[in-house]
Amino acid sequence: MHWLKLWTRGWLEGSIRFDLTPAQRSVFIDLCALARESRNPPMVQANETTAYPHSWLASKLNIPMDLLEETLEICIKQERISEDNTGIKVLKFDYYQETKRRRSTKAEHTRSFKECPVCHFLVEVSKVTARMEICPQCSKKGKEVTLVLKEVETGD
Ligand SMILES: [Zn+2]
Structure with missing residues (x-):
């Protein structure tokens, strides 16, 4: 199974x-x-x-x-x-x-996200999202909000 x-x-x-x-x-x-x-x-x-x-x-x-x-x-x-x-x-x-193996160094316990300070839209930084700077949710409502970089400690 x-x-x-x-x-x-x-x-x-x-x-x-x-x-x-x-x-x-x-x-x-x-x-x-x-x-x-x-x-x-x-x-x-x-x-x-x-x-x-x-x-x-x-x-x-x-x-x-x-x-x-x-x-x-x-x-x-x-x-x-x-x-x-x-x-x-x-x-x-x-x-x-989410089948990541146990990680050993502190750096690997941290993941980078971009977050919208207004609506809290959150996206992980990747090749695809690296160029994303404006919140797509707020942008749909006609507001131009710059995403803020955020490091998140992961539990694994
Ligand atoms: Zn937003």
Whole structure:
């Protein structure tokens, strides 16, 4: 039996909520589940050298082909997944899985976030969010609020 663990704060408050549509997010989490079921996590693949055809994946997930294609495209662009002829790899799988190993140094106990001082929107600093400076939630309401860097001690 396999379990897909989810880092709920990252899932609820991370950039994925703003970067993907609800449909794309559900396909992304489907891909995470497939990667977890895989014999070779975090790869989604038929076997070690062979990718699943996209048509097989769309059928397996019971979704339209164009939703699969648009999700793969945006997730590759945002470095959430990568794909080659051996399959799809869920990048930052451990980030979503929260299966980080015990860490030894203090620096590794600290994670960097950007937080909005107004609405408390919180996003972890990553390649994707490194350039994000304005709060996307406040920006939707027409306010330009600069995010503030925040170091968070993690319990693990
Ligand atoms: Zn805000």
